[in-house]
Amino acid sequence: MQCQECGKRPATLHYTKIINGEKMEFHLCEVCAKEKGEQMAGMEAGFSIHNLLSGLLNLDGQFAEGQPARSASSSEGLRCKTCGLTYSQFSKIGRFGCSDCYKAFAERLDPLFRRVHGHTTHRGKVPERTGGKLRIRREIERLKQELSARIQKEEFEEAARLRDRIRELQAKLDS
Amino acid sequence: MSLQRFTQDALSEWMRGKGPRSDIVISSRVRLARNLSGLPFPMLATSSQSSDIVRRVEEALRSDNRPAALDKAELIRMDDLSDLEKRVLVEKHLISPHLAEESRHGAVVLSPNEAVSIMINEEDHIRIQCLFPGLQPQEAWKLADELDDWFERRLTYAFSETTGYLTSCPTNVGTGIRASVMVHLPALAMTQQINRLFPAITQVGLAVRGIYGEGSEALGNLYQVSNQVTLGQREEDIIEKLTGVVRQMIQHEHSARSRLREISLTKLEDRVHRSYGILSHARVLSSKEAMERLSDVRLGIDMGLISGVSANVMNELMVLTQPGFLQTRAKQRLDAEERDIRRAGMIREYLSMKREGQ
Numbered sequence: 001m002q003c004q005e006c007g008k009r010p011a012t013l014h015y016t017k018i019i020n021g022e023k024m025e026f027h028l029c030e031v032c033a034k035e036k037g038e039q040m041a042g043m044e045a046g047f048s049i050h051n052l053l054s055g056l057l058n059l060d061g062q063f064a065e066g067q068p069a070r071s072a073s074s075s076e077g078l079r080c081k082t083c084g085l086t087y088s089q090f091s092k093i094g095r096f097g098c099s100d101c102y103k104a105f106a107e108r109l110d111p112l113f114r115r116v117h118g119h120t121t122h123r124g125k126v127p128e129r130t131g132g133k134l135r136i137r138r139e140i141e142r143l144k145q146e147l148s149a150r151i152q153k154e155e156f157e158e159a160a161r162l163r164d165r166i167r168e169l170q171a172k173l174d175s
Numbered sequence: 176m177s178l179q180r181f182t183q184d185a186l187s188e189w190m191r192g193k194g195p196r197s198d199i200v201i202s203s204r205v206r207l208a209r210n211l212s213g214l215p216f217p218m219l220a221t222s223s224q225s226s227d228i229v230r231r232v233e234e235a236l237r238s239d240n241r242p243a244a245l246d247k248a249e250l251i252r253m254d255d256l257s258d259l260e261k262r263v264l265v266e267k268h269l270i271s272p273h274l275a276e277e278s279r280h281g282a283v284v285l286s287p288n289e290a291v292s293i294m295i296n297e298e299d300h301i302r303i304q305c306l307f308p309g310l311q312p313q314e315a316w317k318l319a320d321e322l323d324d325w326f327e328r329r330l331t332y333a334f335s336e337t338t339g340y341l342t343s344c345p346t347n348v349g350t351g352i353r354a355s356v357m358v359h360l361p362a363l364a365m366t367q368q369i370n371r372l373f374p375a376i377t378q379v380g381l382a383v384r385g386i387y388g389e390g391s392e393a394l395g396n397l398y399q400v401s402n403q404v405t406l407g408q409r410e411e412d413i414i415e416k417l418t419g420v421v422r423q424m425i426q427h428e429h430s431a432r433s434r435l436r437e438i439s440l441t442k443l444e445d446r447v448h449r450s451y452g453i454l455s456h457a458r459v460l461s462s463k464e465a466m467e468r469l470s471d472v473r474l475g476i477d478m479g480l481i482s483g484v485s486a487n488v489m490n491e492l493m494v495l496t497q498p499g500f501l502q503t504r505a506k507q508r509l510d511a512e513e514r515d516i517r518r519a520g521m522i523r524e525y526l527s528m529k530r531e532g533q
Contacts, residue, residue: 010221012279030218083215095298098215099333099341102348109345113338116346118380119407122339124350125320127327134336 003029008084031085034093080104133173140169178524185500187267187289187306190490194309198477199425201357201397201490204268204306205315205414207323208299208342208351210333216343217278217296225280228300232293235329236284242325244291244305244318245284253281262499268306273297291322298343299351301326310421312354316414339406349406354414356421357386359489361396361474362431363424372427380404381420395466395493400424432478447475451484455526460519465496484529496521 003011009029016025078087085097087105096102102109113120126135143166150159189202210216211231214224233250241248253261253275261275264283269292274281284293294302303322305315333341339349347353363369373383382403385393400421402413435443450471454460460468473489475481494500496518502509505517 009219083219085219093218094345095218095343096216096341096345097219099210099212099335102335102338102341109338112345113348113406117349117404117406119349119404121337121407122335122349123407124339124352124409125323127332127334128324129328130331130334 001027003027003032005029005032005035006084031089031093031097035089078105078108136169136173140166140173143169178521178528185263185495185503186491187269189290189306189308190267190494191308191487193487194307194311196425197309198486199359199428200310200421201359202268202306202308203310203312203315203356204304204354205312205319206305206353206355207303207319207340208347208353209301209303209323209326209340210342211300212331212333214300217298217300218343220279220296222279225296229280229282229295231330232282232284232295232301232326235326238329242321244286244322245325246286248284248286248291250282250284250295253278253283259499259502263503266494266497266499269304270294271297291318293322299347301330310356310418310425312356312414312418312421316352316354316410320410346403347405350408350410350413352405352410352413353401354417355399355401356417357397357399358421358424358428359395359397359470359473360424360428361470362435363428364393364396365435366431368427368431372424376400376420376424379416379420381417394463395470395489397466397470397493432474436478443478444475444480447471447478447480451475451481454522456523457519459515460496460522461515462496462498462518465518465522466493469493484526488526488529492522492525495525 001011003009004027011027013028013033080101082100083097110120147162264270270283274294274297278296282295292304305318307315340351342348383400386397386399450468454468469489476486501517
């Protein structure tokens, strides 16, 4: 069954509500349910890291108020083509729907990353098998640093070895 | 079943309390969040996509030359467990409440000594967790790193050159690492220095929170220190910073203990022995009181004021007296009042066992 709200994602939350004595059935996906503020049984209500995050995200909205309406509406229109999540849904839930959301919302993410992490670029581990060129580039950077340290210490033999290694890696990168 | 047998079966390695600096540090944990490329994150994954993820991990585990840490590891599906069994895994810190209660096709890969638990379909597709006793975040990271490499040879991760490992929540993106250390700081709490220590810790990008407590309250003076920043720093630097800060906390705790000994030894002795007396004889104990008394007794043991009881009394009992464990041992559902009675009974029996036996 599809979600009756967005009509795109599978409905995972099914419930009945009685409003003014009238029975109503709801079939929602998790995204739309969260947006409507429906809580799943056993789910913690109230304050969570995601509420806090979405608070941070919504700051954008407040700042955007003073700006031309165009910029606000263009960000609302951001939508991940792969999973269908919109930027405004993301800013309410504080979670991405899939890895392509990072590309789809890229223009809005750097300020968020800076607020949460103080940085915008990954400097840590790179996957061994699929990290390919990035791994090589990181290795070259590391070797270059070592190279200049060796030169300063006048350890020219070791420096020459490093220089050759860097050339080798550079050739690999360019091929 | 005798309590001895029950605890042997029930306890994980980290609770036995044998690790560096284990007088103050209970455990060290490293968690890596990973997602498979080309599939939506668990929040949006369809049922068949979610079960596909479990299948892929299962397949990877079936391949040859598993790392030693995963030797005889088992994949357990949440759907195959009773609520009580899930609860016990949560109380042992092996799975999160989220995986137990809300996941679709949630599963966990557990190593026999329970040092490794890999959650599948939690907030991210895969969460590799390594849990070590005492202060060993470096060791936990090394193992998590090795397991991560092993999985990456068999599964393709969602990874971006600029943003790193892509996670469901932006607070985990980049390295996907959460390293945390659980510390027991009774003297800093008693001398009210703890609140002065915390702002300094938050300033360097780490977070402190109480565990087993509501909100910021720390039951049993147990605190968890962990990194907040996951993007823009290398894993090694994150681990090093955490270790450095925890070492300083240990030092502060030690000097607070010496000071307590100097200025109010009798009062301190009175307090820890009172708590010991209550734990040895009480007939009804709430979990809050039990944790507080256990913290006192543990401090008394560490400072040489109480003898004849092993120091891991707190590590073990704080887990054994949780609701899930009490009900598992009783083999029946218990309401809060019955649990308080069983808890007191379990603690009495445990302490007399420790006095006689070891």
